[in-house]
Amino acid sequence: KHSFWETQPVEQYHDRGKNTEDEGPIAPLRSVAEVRTNPYKLPKHYEWCICDLNCTHTMNEIFNLLSNHYVEDFESMFRYNYSKDFLQWALRPPGYFPSWHIGVRVEATKRLVAFITGIPVNMRLHSMCMPMAEVNFLCIHKKLRSKRLAPLLIKELTRRVHLENIWQAIYTAGIVLPTPLVTCQYWHRPLNSKKLIKVGFSQLGLGMTMGRTIKHYRLPQKTFTPGFRAMERRDISAVARLLQQYLQQFVVAPELSEADVEHWLVPLNNVVNTYVIEDVESHNITDVCSFYTLPSTVLGDQRHTALKAAYLFYNVTTKTPLSQLVNDLLIVAKQSEYDVFNVLDIMQNQSFLQELKFKLGDGHLQYYLYNYRLKEPLSPGDLGVILL
Ligand code: NHW
Ligand code: EN5
Known part of the structure; x- marks a missing residue:
């Protein structure tokens, strides 16, 4: 049912509640040297970009994408409208990685059509402290939905997080995916x-x-x-x-x-x-x-x-x-x-x-x-x- 999430190191529904395994990472430990160095391949006519949040033109593009295509309530009566100042604050905390501000553009026109971001955070789970990525602002233009672009964005961000020797992430969503922590x-x-x-x-x-x-x-x-x-x-x-x-x-x-x-x-x-x-x-x-x-x-x-x-x-x-x-x-x-x-x-x-x-x-x-x-x-x- 979840052809993408089934392949990812997240708790799977059928494992839920099994108290047999130990607490900790799901995937085997890897080193940065094992991480692929080339970006995932996008469908023809699209290209990756790093969105420079210091650039006012880029900020306008991100703002416009999100204000027209980001999260709505389930009845589509309201849509989040994050301000540019807010986005710059949310995405540039101490130690942030510019390479985690990922966009997808149309090759020919350079129009920004998708976005995903990570920021670094030191997270504690029980007594274990770990560097993690906080993933947010995943957004795909309404005309490009349901083309399996989201898994590509997620995998490309994951690759760039791994390149910083970080192997865990935390994220929230309004929808149910495998498998909610809470x-x-x-x-x-x-x-x-x-x-x-x-x-x-x-x-x-x-x-x-x-x-x-x-x-x-x-x-x-x-x-x-x-x-x-x-x-x-x-x-x-x-x-x-x-x-x-x-x-x-x-x-x-x-x-x-x-x-x-x-x-x-x-x-x-x-x-x-x-x-x-x-x-x-x-x-x-x-x-x-x-x-x-x-x-x-x-x-x-x-x-x-x-x-x-x-x-x-x-x-x-x-x-x-x-x-x-x-x-x-x-x-x-x-x-x-x-x-x-x-x-x-x-x-x-x-x-x-x-x-x-x-x-x-x-x-x-x-x-x-x-x-x-x-x-x-x-x-x-x-x-x-x-x-x-
Ligand atoms: S939640 C807000 C997400 N954004 C929106 O809802 C905006 C409006 N919607 C869209 O732009 C906060 C699109 O509908 C999106 C999906 C882009 C949501 N999280 O391309 P396809 C965040 O930003 C799975 C995770 O065809 P689409 C947190 C879906 O289950 N997965 O769909 C983001 C399916 O996989 P499955 C989501 O509608 C956390 C596949 O995508 C998802 O055109 C990201 C379908 O792809 C969501 N919100 O585009 C994960 N929505 O297995 C970070 C759909 O079920 C993980 N999907 O077949 C960690 C990464 C870092 C690791 C570092 C170690
Ligand atoms: C990533 N960081 O559904 C976040 N909002 O209740 C992404 N409802 O505002 C995921 N439907 O209940 C975000 N009014 C997921 C949330 C998406 C946005 C969303 C809900 C949260 C919301 C409002 C408006 C509903 C409009 C129709 C709501 C009723 C409350 C009301 C208060 C005053 C007294 C009567 C009841």
Whole structure:
């Protein structure tokens, strides 16, 4: 049924739940010298390219491909619309490899028709720490679908990851493939009910009027926690220490260096917002919370309406209740005119969903590992990693 995935070192459905094998890599260990040095062959008239994210022309091409052809919800009402600033942030973390930003072009016209990316990450699984690739932004032009181009893109990226002596990867998808590590669910907290209902993102609840709905989701004007402020560069080492400590409780989580924390958490306009709680007396940083910005295009709307969504990112609590911290994020997101606040049921997020009026979405997110098998099945609460 999965002619490609059956050939790959991923857990196969028929092995699921067999506790016989050991935890660890699925494929036999290899050396870089054994990796093929020439790219996979593309169908005639197509060529590989490395997409230079420093080039504004290339960035426009990537942006246009993704904004017209990337992920939609299952009813095709919305499509992700990652901004160029966001993509540059997402794809150039410390130690990134330009060769992992792979495009496919039409030979004759140089038109960009497909894309796939990897970034390096140090991932911990239980107590095992490994360099991995985080794979994302796999996209094929709608006119070129179902031609088995995706397996070629995946194999070519895999080859280039192997050339860096990296043999594992982590990725997420809305669809089910062999074999999910965990299935997670999206939850949504309306910030602008009127707009959400107008664009079809949500419906009026039974027996609810617009007025009652707006009132139900009303938020205070100002944040609640004393010492709540935007993270600054001077907070990097304190935030790094807190996050490194906090992420230890999860089965799967990245090992973040100070450079990683600087890249992923220092606020960047319309890309990532991070806040800290600075203790009013000691001036120590006690808690951290963050979200990233990912708008969606409302499809079938001639006015090209955008839905402005915030996605919960990394949090740390040592003093403030998590629900209070996230409520403060809802307040600042509302002030900044976001329409909805989205979270996954991973980490400790289950603990505040009901209280803060999040509602279950219709989308799932599966997490996958490439060339690594875990003995025990995981639950969403075991995950301490977020892919963009
Ligand atoms: S998930 C978002 C993926 N992108 C989209 O959904 C955008 C809209 N769709 C498209 O552009 C986040 C196309 O439909 C795509 C498939 C390109 C999705 N992951 O070319 P064919 C990510 O970016 C398999 C993995 O004919 P297509 C994560 C499918 O099961 N595999 O299909 C990406 C089938 O194989 P099978 C996927 O519709 C992780 C084969 O592709 C997949 O024209 C990538 C069909 O190919 C998906 N999302 O193009 C894996 N969607 O065995 C990384 C379909 O079932 C692995 N397929 O016959 C690790 C690599 C690095 C290792 C390093 C050690
Ligand atoms: C790679 N990093 O399905 C990610 N989103 O629930 C790629 N639903 O927004 C994989 N269908 O439930 C991403 N409203 C996979 C997700 C793809 C996008 C997706 C879902 C997540 C989503 C919304 C809109 C549904 C539109 C019709 C949804 C209902 C919630 C509503 C909140 C307010 C109160 C009433 C209920």
